[in-house]
Amino acid sequence: MKPFKIRNIEINPPMILSPMAGVTDYTFRRLIKRRGGVGLVVSEFISVEGLTRHNPKSKRQMNFAEEERPFAVQIFGGQPERMRLGAEMAEEVGADILDINCGCPAPKVVKHGGGSGLLRDLPRLEIILKEIKKTITIPLTLKMRVGFSDSTINAVEVAKMAEQCGVEHIQVHGRTKEQGYKGLANWDLIRAVKEAVAVPVSGNGDITTIEYGLQKWRESGVDGILIGRGAMQNPWIFRQFNDVLNGREPYQPDLTEKKAVLLEFFEMLREEMPEIVALGKMKQLAGQFTKGLVGGAQFRQTLYHSHSADEILDNITIYFETLQQRQTFGDGLTEADKDLEIASCDAFSEEETSCEIAANV
Numbered sequence: 001m002k003p004f005k006i007r008n009i010e011i012n013p014p015m016i017l018s019p020m021a022g023v024t025d026y027t028f029r030r031l032i033k034r035r036g037g038v039g040l041v042v043s044e045f046i047s048v049e050g051l052t053r054h055n056p057k058s059k060r061q062m063n064f065a066e067e068e069r070p071f072a073v074q075i076f077g078g079q080p081e082r083m084r085l086g087a088e089m090a091e092e093v094g095a096d097i098l099d100i101n102c103g104c105p106a107p108k109v110v111k112h113g114g115g116s117g118l119l120r121d122l123p124r125l126e127i128i129l130k131e132i133k134k135t136i137t138i139p140l141t142l143k144m145r146v147g148f149s150d151s152t153i154n155a156v157e158v159a160k161m162a163e164q165c166g167v168e169h170i171q172v173h174g175r176t177k178e179q180g181y182k183g184l185a186n187w188d189l190i191r192a193v194k195e196a197v198a199v200p201v202s203g204n205g206d207i208t209t210i211e212y213g214l215q216k217w218r219e220s221g222v223d224g225i226l227i228g229r230g231a232m233q234n235p236w237i238f239r240q241f242n243d244v245l246n247g248r249e250p251y252q253p254d255l256t257e258k259k260a261v262l263l264e265f266f267e268m269l270r271e272e273m274p275e276i277v278a279l280g281k282m283k284q285l286a287g288q289f290t291k292g293l294v295g296g297a298q299f300r301q302t303l304y305h306s307h308s309a310d311e312i313l314d315n316i317t318i319y320f321e322t323l324q325q326r327q328t329f330g331d332g333l334t335e336a337d338k339d340l341e342i343a344s345c346d347a348f349s350e351e352e353t354s355c356e357i358a359a360n361v
């Protein structure tokens, strides 16, 4: 696996932090990028309905720091004109790459023709891609699922059409829309896409260990790999992957560093948002991060039940001091890596109307 290029942008290492709504914001992206090994970061998916109606939240979601480059903005929507305008706005704020979401399974996104809804309306997708290509100069990329349902798998067809429209990188999450997050991603279909197009293809789905990632990369021949949920459990996963690719032992952070990463995240959150929001975000990361720690379940509970920044900080100190002194905490168990359940963009409720999408998403 070697660095690859999206036009003139080098993705080095060829590892991408997969976009996750509500997770891969400005703070989380920098936390992960600073651990090393990440070649590309992507915004959360951003509603073009919100962007083009000047919704402050949508505009804020395009903020990024220079240290994040190369940085891609991902937009979603089903209306070609709004998608074109949203793409222009992303270019204007200085994004390096514009990415189109063709994967979100949330009913209220799909209902309006966006996300994975585009996988069952290829003429609409084609119009959107062509409209956007007419107006932006930065590379256009696509992130998609392999199809809408098991009986309508069309990843290869979508990828070929996208390539014809000038898309310069295709990222495939090997599940269908109907599958949601159940079962495993199908990397054979990812390989089929890689074999069908000339532009770089990156694969995505269930990579939480270096071994599994290397195996899927070898089997599929993809140019790059995206990791989403695995980065919440293990912020060093990209660095470890890169170590192995370069013939080194994978980096193993010690307890002091694990504590430091939690504290760094919390400090960044508190600088950037109200305390109540920072507490929520901290608990969200802790929910995944603690799964790789001894006594993680009990530690997580202490964080969930913290109601102030001081309480969170105290509980982090108690946990790591106990572990350092006694080598154990709580029941002393470490939870299984495979336990990755987490709410996704699916969390949007169907009851909300498109206007509410514009206002809130």
Ligand SMILES: Cc1cc2nc3c(=O)[nH]c(=O)nc-3n(C[C@H](O)[C@H](O)[C@H](O)COP(=O)(O)O)c2cc1C
Pocket (backbone or CB within 6 Å): 018, 019, 020, 021, 022, 023, 044, 045, 074, 101, 103, 104, 143, 173, 204, 205, 206, 207, 226, 227, 228, 229, 230, 342, 343, 344, 345
């Ligand atoms: C909480 C959450 C939010 C997500 N939001 C997005 C999103 O905004 N855009 C997108 O393309 N994919 C989104 N996804 C899908 C991920 O990018 C990725 O394709 C999927 O989680 C499979 O990769 P993984 O097994 O490495 O997590 C989201 C997934 C999760 C769990």
